[in-house]
Amino acid sequence: MFTRTESFNEFIRFYPAVTLIILFNLLIFLMTSLPILPGDTIFERLAGVNLYIMEGEVWRLATPIFVHSGFPHLLFNSFSLVLFGPALERMLGKAKFTAIYLLTGISANVATLFLEPMTYIHVGSSGAIFGLFGFYLAMILFRRGMLSKENSQTVMTIAAIGVIMTFVQPNINITAHIFGLIAGLLIGRLFLTKL
Template identity: 65%
Template sequence: MFTRTESFREFIRYYPIVSIIVGVHVFLYFLTILPIFPNRLLFEKLAGVNLYIAAGEYWRLVTPIVLHSGFSHMLFNSFSLVLFGPALERIIGKKKFMILYFSSGIAANIATFLIKPLTFIHVGSSGAIFGLFGFYIAIILFKKHLLSKQNTQIILTISAISLIMTFVQDNINVTAHIFGLITGIVIGAVFLTTEKAGF
């Protein structure tokens, strides 16, 4: 389930939403390092700056989801998406996967805006990634037959480790991680317990 055996072309064909999101991550990262591109401009216009959100720049509740602060940041989040996103895209479908991913990311950014000080600045898709973990937890709670015992153990272990690391690592947006996770669980509960969910 979490082992990728597809070729590059097969991966793109089977999981187009995950592929597009990762592609956007990589594209925006390379824009920030091209010498001909004013890299600060991208962060100035797209980063989650609470002060600017309060001033009415509400797109900053969305754009930080696809913007990262460096190569390792982008690589880690993209790798996490490639690892945990495809199974969910296949299980719930492209449309619901997009709703899950971006709703979790936006909810994480809204919580960051409401809880963190106006001077707080943030980028990264970790809130959306934690939304995926939350949805897997909802599967375990409401539709556990969709996951094998081994995959259930993997998800619970990685979710627990990720949550612990949230509190012990520096420069982590704890608020985004927690509210992304909660949003994923809530969306999962709604999708998985609705009669027309189609699972």
């Protein structure tokens, strides 16, 4: 389920939502060094800045999901998405998968807005990726038959490691990770009761 054996072309064909998200992340990353205005960059226009959000730049609740602070940041989040996104996209379909990814990422950024200082700046798709983990956890807790025991153990282990690493690594948006996970769990609970 979490092992990728597809060719590059098969991956694109089977998982169009995951592919487009990764492509969009990569394009935004490549564009972050292009100046828009003197002294202004795409990174600065799209990053989550709590003060600017409160001043009306509400797009910054969504755009940080696609902006990364460096190539290792982009690579790690893309790798996580390649591992854990395809199975969920296959189960839910591309539209529902994309909606869950965006809703959990935005929820993580809303929590960041209200719980972090006004000067706080944040970027990255980790909140949305933790949202996927939360959705998987909802499957484990409320719809046990959707995942095998082995896959459930894998999800639980990776989620636990992810939460631990959230508190160990420097420069991590702890609020986004935790509230992305919670949002995924709650959305999963609501969604899975309707199946």
